[in-house]
Amino acid sequence: MPPNEPAERKPSGKAERPTDVTTETLVADRSLGAVPVGWDADMAVTALYSAHYRSLVRLAVLLVRDMATAEEVVQDAFVAIHGAWRRLRDTDKALAYLRQSVVNRSRSVLRHRAVVEKYAPKGLPDAPSAENGAIGELERSAVIEALRGLPARQREALVLRYYGDLSEAQIAHAMGISKGAVKSHTARGMAALRTSLEQLS
Amino acid sequence: MTDSPDDEYGELLRRALSAEANSVVPSPDGLEIIRARIERRGLRGLMWWRAGASVAGAVLVAAAVVVVVPQFRHDTKQVHSNEVNFTVPTSPEMSATSRPPLRTAGPSPAPARPGVTPPAPPVASKSGTPSPKPSAKPSRTPKPSPSPTCGTTSPGTTVEPEETQKGCGEPTETPAPPEPSETGGPSEAPCAAGECPQDPQRTPVQTDSSPAPAARP
Numbered sequence: 001m002p003p004n005e006p007a008e009r010k011p012s013g014k015a016e017r018p019t020d021v022t023t024e025t026l027v028a029d030r031s032l033g034a035v036p037v038g039w040d041a042d043m044a045v046t047a048l049y050s051a052h053y054r055s056l057v058r059l060a061v062l063l064v065r066d067m068a069t070a071e072e073v074v075q076d077a078f079v080a081i082h083g084a085w086r087r088l089r090d091t092d093k094a095l096a097y098l099r100q101s102v103v104n105r106s107r108s109v110l111r112h113r114a115v116v117e118k119y120a121p122k123g124l125p126d127a128p129s130a131e132n133g134a135i136g137e138l139e140r141s142a143v144i145e146a147l148r149g150l151p152a153r154q155r156e157a158l159v160l161r162y163y164g165d166l167s168e169a170q171i172a173h174a175m176g177i178s179k180g181a182v183k184s185h186t187a188r189g190m191a192a193l194r195t196s197l198e199q200l201s
Numbered sequence: 202m203t204d205s206p207d208d209e210y211g212e213l214l215r216r217a218l219s220a221e222a223n224s225v226v227p228s229p230d231g232l233e234i235i236r237a238r239i240e241r242r243g244l245r246g247l248m249w250w251r252a253g254a255s256v257a258g259a260v261l262v263a264a265a266v267v268v269v270v271p272q273f274r275h276d277t278k279q280v281h282s283n284e285v286n287f288t289v290p291t292s293p294e295m296s297a298t299s300r301p302p303l304r305t306a307g308p309s310p311a312p313a314r315p316g317v318t319p320p321a322p323p324v325a326s327k328s329g330t331p332s333p334k335p336s337a338k339p340s341r342t343p344k345p346s347p348s349p350t351c352g353t354t355s356p357g358t359t360v361e362p363e364e365t366q367k368g369c370g371e372p373t374e375t376p377a378p379p380e381p382s383e384t385g386g387p388s389e390a391p392c393a394a395g396e397c398p399q400d401p402q403r404t405p406v407q408t409d410s411s412p413a414p415a416a417r418p
Contacts, residue, residue: 045239049232057231058222071227078235079242136220143217162211163218194210 041085045078048094053078056102062159063106064113065148073109077101099164100174103156110152146196154189157182 039047053074060070077098081088088097147155153175160171171182228234 042236042239045235046232049235053231054227057227058225061225062218062222067225070225071231074227075231075235075238079238082235082239083242139213140217140220143214144221147214147218158214159218162215163222190210190214193214197210197213 039091041082044085044091044094045082048081048098049078052095052098056098059099059159059164060102060106062147062163063103063156064109069109070106073102073105074098076105096170096173099170100176103160103174104176107152107156142197142200143193146193146200149196150189150192153177154185154192157185158189158193161186 056074056077057070060073061067064070064073080101081094081097084097085091088094147158150158156175157171160166160174164171166174168179168182172179175182177185
């Protein structure tokens, strides 16, 4: 994350964060923010892939809840940025372009999936695996399940905020909404998540 | 005290999301898949470019041919003009009905001929040919022309003399009328009725006019 926006990203004023929490390069505009201007589309895609592909796939997995779909979404985003590379005004914002593309495509996937699930026969719920016996796993699965029960916009805001570790401005840009809407979605999502987790406990 | 419930759940959420994300391992062949898609997309774009270029070239060649070869333009103009000619006569006829008095005078005899005096025109035409000869010589005209022309017309169309006068009026312009006038003796019998006197009145004037041009040539 850009160091000049810590206050905006962390309203609670919490300075330290567990080191085991990985934010990877979703926040790494600085890691590959400076894509050389002379690079062509192929070189840029290769560099962006090596730097951000994994993190973008993980972001997409959290949004679409499906590994194969998440990879497809991210690959589509890379293909799109390859085609739009010449039209990209600021190559330093390539990661922002990719992130926004992933969010929009994930939203489209979820919308399509909602329509399909609406008319498709409902199957049995996923059976918990043996690994879920651990307490941490239970907690984690409970949080993930509660997160999946949230509306799409609230889930996007929370994932971009707590996994991507993005600022409100970056979340607003990625989601295509205003900062105020980001705050609203985040607050409502956290309230719903807390209610859901309290009911489970 | 500073830790609000949102912060607790925020940390919980952050850990859960990170653990969930770390369990995801993307396939290693992602870059190859992306490159393959890019190539496919490029080929698709190239196909569209080729199709567009071929269509544009065809249109350009057609336009150049039309511009360079003037016959095409003339042909097209003629076609348009013909179409206009076909359309124009139809509409005036329809509009001509709205102008009966002026134009009916001219065209009226034409439709009247086929209906009433189909024989009259041929007679007139036949008399027209011999008439110039007699018209040139007023004395001769009565003998040859009257017998066949007026004789055929007057007896055959005894009921139609009035119409024939109109019809004959044209032929009489040349010879028919003069017949009765000069040959009043012999031809009076067939003419009879009160038509003859009318004819002579018109005929001399017409005969005067007709022989003059006929004699000139």
